Amino acid sequence: MKISKMFISRRFKSLVLTVFAFISFSYNIHAQGDAAKGEKLFNQNCASCHFPDKDMTGPALKGARERWIENSSEEKLYDWVRNSTAVIESGDAYANQLFSEWGSVMTAQNVTNEQVDDILAYVEEYQPPVVEVAADPGAGTGEEQESSTLIWWILSALLLVVIGSAASAKSGLQKLANEQDGVNTPGDENWMTAFRRWAWTYRGWVGVTSLIIVVVLLAAGMLDLMKIGVFEDYKPEQPIAYSHELHAGKLGIDCKYCHNSVEKSKHAGIPTVNVCMNCHKTVHEGSTTGTEEIAKIHEAAGYDAATNSYTGETKPIKWVKVHNLPDHVYFNHSQHVNVGGLDCKNCHGNMKKETVARVMTTEDLNNVGVTDEDYDENKVKFTKPTLTMGWCIECHRESNIDIANAPEGSYYNMIHTRLQKDQRTYRSYLEDDVVSVAELGGLECAKCHY
Numbered sequence: 001m002k003i004s005k006m007f008i009s010r011r012f013k014s015l016v017l018t019v020f021a022f023i024s025f026s027y028n029i030h031a032q033g034d035a036a037k038g039e040k041l042f043n044q045n046c047a048s049c050h051f052p053d054k055d056m057t058g059p060a061l062k063g064a065r066e067r068w069i070e071n072s073s074e075e076k077l078y079d080w081v082r083n084s085t086a087v088i089e090s091g092d093a094y095a096n097q098l099f100s101e102w103g104s105v106m107t108a109q110n111v112t113n114e115q116v117d118d119i120l121a122y123v124e125e126y127q128p129p130v131v132e133v134a135a136d137p138g139a140g141t142g143e144e145q146e147s148s149t150l151i152w153w154i155l156s157a158l159l160l161v162v163i164g165s166a167a168s169a170k171s172g173l174q175k176l177a178n179e180q181d182g183v184n185t186p187g188d189e190n191w192m193t194a195f196r197r198w199a200w201t202y203r204g205w206v207g208v209t210s211l212i213i214v215v216v217l218l219a220a221g222m223l224d225l226m227k228i229g230v231f232e233d234y235k236p237e238q239p240i241a242y243s244h245e246l247h248a249g250k251l252g253i254d255c256k257y258c259h260n261s262v263e264k265s266k267h268a269g270i271p272t273v274n275v276c277m278n279c280h281k282t283v284h285e286g287s288t289t290g291t292e293e294i295a296k297i298h299e300a301a302g303y304d305a306a307t308n309s310y311t312g313e314t315k316p317i318k319w320v321k322v323h324n325l326p327d328h329v330y331f332n333h334s335q336h337v338n339v340g341g342l343d344c345k346n347c348h349g350n351m352k353k354e355t356v357a358r359v360m361t362t363e364d365l366n367n368v369g370v371t372d373e374d375y376d377e378n379k380v381k382f383t384k385p386t387l388t389m390g391w392c393i394e395c396h397r398e399s400n401i402d403i404a405n406a407p408e409g410s411y412y413n414m415i416h417t418r419l420q421k422d423q424r425t426y427r428s429y430l431e432d433d434v435v436s437v438a439e440l441g442g443l444e445c446a447k448c449h450y
């Protein structure tokens with residue numbers, strides 16, 4: 001393994017990969033299973049422990065079918081996936097060998113033979129992803145660059161005016177010196193007096209220049225003021241070139257695997273390094289950044305990849321907060337995700353296409369899923385910038401909750417029952433059996449402000 005890493009060139013590696021892909025492709029003509037379906041099933045059920053061509057919590061699945069045919073039987077493979085413990089307990093030698101080698105139990109999987117075939121077809125066809133990892137995660141957007149170019153133009157123009165006036169100031173002084181020859185040489189005159197004299201001579205120019213400077217400073221100040229509280233498209237540089245596109249998109253890891261308090265608490269939470277280490281204890285190399293970025297995870301966890309041991313010297317990863325509401329605002333994730341039944345993408349857009357996180361723009365949020373079959377035409381169309389008060393209010397005005405059909409015993413079901421007792425309120429709110437968040441009190445200042 002080490003030798004091949006050191007001596008086989010990239011080109012040769014890709015040749016081997018191509019040949020391998022060809023072989024596995026022709027193998028699949030005979031093999032059972034639909035790789036496209038398999039990819040989904042794999043990501044949903046197996047990706048948290050397995051990777052197609054790399055060992056993780058469980059072994060790389062490429063070639064698993066052949067290994068079972070060779071060492072045990074094909075039927076046992078299906079049995080294994082559905083209930084590995086049973087196969088181990090049946091005394092199957094290969095199963096026991098696997099278990100003693102890997103030392104952890106593979107949880108029973110609720111899949112059919114056909115689905116296992118699909119998964120294995122996908123695994124055999126799998127090609128390492130080519131993802132664009134943020135080379136510079138802090139890179140600004142086009143618009144931002146445009147507005148800063150404008151400011152640069154204004155500043156350069158100003159500079160020219162100042163240089164111009166300075167030049168005429170010099171010639172002015174010269175002239176003065178010549179005129180008052182002997183009586184008042186430039187050397188005797190202190191610069192303040194000279195400046196005043198000059199400014200008076202060229203008062204027209206000086207006036208215009210000062211006016212321009214004041215106007216530009218004011219305009220810049222206004223632009224900055226307008227930005228306060230508007231965070232759209234904010235995407236700070238992060239300590240590790242982490243990619244949502246790879247992990248949540250390609251590898252199909254559930255958002256809640258990493259942001260695991262999102263359903264239970266106010267905060268969604270940022271994963272600790274231990275969560276990364278669940279996989280990166282065994283995955284030491286990425287397909288675009290090699291070992292460079294993952295080494296930072298190992299350093300943070302105090303893990304020595306060479307000796308496969310922990311040194312005990314940990315140091316936290318300093319992720320930069322992206323979304324940050326002011327302290328006087330109360331926002332609660334579990335209320336929206338759990339009670340309100342909203343999806344992350346309603347507020348965070350399509351994170352499966354992002355590297356590190358950014359605050360989505362109104363346009364990003366409105367365009368999520370437009371091309372999907374199950375796109376909801378009635379979903380809230382935002383007009384206010386993300387994370388502003390107008391944005392929250394807009395959604396509360398337009399989000400309806402179908403409380404009449406809420407499950408028995410649920411929070412909304414209780415509200416429904418209570419409202420029905422008071423026919424007048426019931427009629428005003430519920431004539432259509434739909435109630436908006438606003439009607440439930442979602443516009444009351446105190447709900448969002450401490």
Ligand code: HEC
Binds near residue numbers: 060
């Ligand atoms: C909770 C972690 C976990 C999940 C989820 C999981 N596995 Fe496993 N799997 C393992 C472990 C660990 C092993 C190694 C054997 C052992 O220790 O039980 C393994 C072994 C295997 C093997 C034997 C590999 C070989 O080299 O012969 C197959 C096949 C397999 N898993 C298929 C699947 C499939 C298909 C899924 C999804 C439907 C899946 N596993 C989901 C943990 C998991």
Ligand code: HEC
Binds near residue numbers: 253271
């Ligand atoms: C469920 C498993 C899993 C978890 C959890 C996980 N990763 Fe990964 N990660 C992978 C796999 C597999 C790869 C290799 C994919 C590839 O590039 O081929 C990878 C690759 C990477 C890469 C290199 C990307 C590249 O293409 O070079 C970085 C950086 C990374 N992960 C960061 C993280 C961080 C930070 C965390 C924790 C917040 C994390 N990962 C958690 C499975 C995981």
Ligand code: HEC
Binds near residue numbers: 266324331345
């Ligand atoms: C109703 C809109 C909304 C939904 C739905 C939503 N979020 Fe958020 N999310 C926010 C807001 C607003 C913040 C900023 C909170 C703050 O600064 O206090 C935020 C912040 C975060 C953060 C930063 C850490 C934190 O807890 O403040 C993460 C991570 C996050 N969300 C993940 C998720 C995930 C994962 C989901 C889906 C399970 C989700 N969010 C669903 C609006 C939403």
Ligand code: HEC
Binds near residue numbers: 254256270319357
């Ligand atoms: C493998 C772990 C992992 C998975 C899976 C994952 N994230 Fe993240 N997420 C992170 C890490 C690490 C950060 C901090 C770095 C950054 O800001 O990108 C983060 C940051 C975020 C933030 C911004 C937090 C802040 O500071 O405001 C949001 C929002 C978010 N994720 C949403 C999602 C959504 C939605 C999904 C599912 C589609 C998802 N994440 C899946 C690891 C993960």
Ligand code: HEC
Binds near residue numbers: 441
């Ligand atoms: C995508 C739509 C959406 C956005 C954006 C949104 N909310 Fe909500 N919000 C809801 C829904 C739906 C509910 C109803 C859930 C419930 O009844 O608890 C809700 C409920 C609430 C409640 C509880 C109201 C009550 O009557 O108890 C608060 C507080 C709240 N949101 C705060 C916020 C804040 C603060 C923001 C902006 C940072 C925000 N929400 C943005 C959809 C949204």
Ligand code: HEC
Binds near residue numbers: 230
């Ligand atoms: C659905 C949640 C929600 C409700 C209801 C709400 N606010 Fe806000 N409010 C916010 C958010 C979020 C911000 C922060 C906006 C920002 O930072 O740009 C905010 C900011 C403010 C600010 C600071 C100025 C500003 O624009 O940043 C004031 C003042 C304010 N709200 C007053 C009120 C009053 C008065 C009410 C009742 C009529 C109210 N809010 C109702 C969410 C809400």
